[in-house]
Amino acid sequence: MSRVYNFSAGPSCLPESVLKEAAAEMLDYHGTGQSVMEMSHRSKAYEPIIAETEALVRSLLNVPDNYKVLFLQGGASTQFAMIPMNLKKIGKAAYVDTGIWADKAIKEAKKFIDVDVIASSKDKGYSYIPKVGKIEGEYDYAYITLNNTIVGTKWAALPETGARADGTQIPLVADASSCILSEPMDISRFGIFYAGAQKNLAPAGVTLVIIRDDLITDSPVPGTPTMLTYKTHADNGSMYNTPPCYTIYIMGKVLAWIKDNGGAEGMKKRNQEKADLFYKYLDNSSFYRSPVEKDSRSLMNIPFVTGETDPDKAAALNKKFVAEAAAAGLVNLAGHRLVGGMRASLYNAMPLDGVKALIAFMDKFAAENK
């Protein structure tokens, strides 16, 4: 059996040691004679699994005591609706449009709340993070996408938010789907910090939501379904209904792997080394380049293009690149269907050797296709 280097943007590669452990426990988890897939979520065997996963989230992210950690379903995309449905009071929210996921969040929010798009980088194909000063106004919340998976940008510094007329601060809400635990992050800066798990934390199926207690309301917008109300899940320890048990179990193993590898600081070091190597290669190349402005570059998702300017020839060259890379054991390098080009996602689990193998392949491909 040979494993490939998987550069997928999500679902994405998981640490090999985690997959091996899960395989070893598949038929008989800790002497229970069952797989974690098969057991009741209310059983003695399962209770510690979800409790330990939550404890690891809290310790690795330094989650303050006045925040709840929720394991929800419906993906990050369901949060696009849950956030306005649960946070709407004044009736208006501020959004920053930094890419396709931010745009989807804006479109969904508009169904429930007035949206002010206070800044956008759409004018240059989302290739940078717009400058945002202190966010002021009568807003229920301000919303950003911390790392833009498709276009490969990230917020280098968080925007400040001001106080509303009643003296309370505008809560900052962040989609951290593609950067959670890639480097240290200060949860106390956010009202809600959430991430679909399938990029950096687990297989698909669970969304991690970290929410400050005062934002958990019993009066979301009228008609909000029980399952889309944060309070339902907060009051029931994410066990109002059957949680995605197996995914939570794998998340626990991934978090333990992160802890063993130096926690968020260790991940930052590991990820910085990989990204620095790859950006340096792109910046020194006469064949490839990064379309993203230097001060906005993502640590996790790195799009790149060739110098070919004819659109048809460029598309054919990209296709050849992706196919030959896959044949060499470097898979899922096509850019997102909406932006084209190529993209290498270097999530926590991608080893440095994978990046080195990619660069060696790119060198060979450039020499053969000049």
Ligand SMILES: *Cc1c(COP(=O)(O)O)cnc(C)c1O
């Ligand atoms: C992948 C992704 C999403 C969508 O996640 P789903 O779980 O598929 O709904 C949203 N935001 C960002 C930043 C993403 O990377």
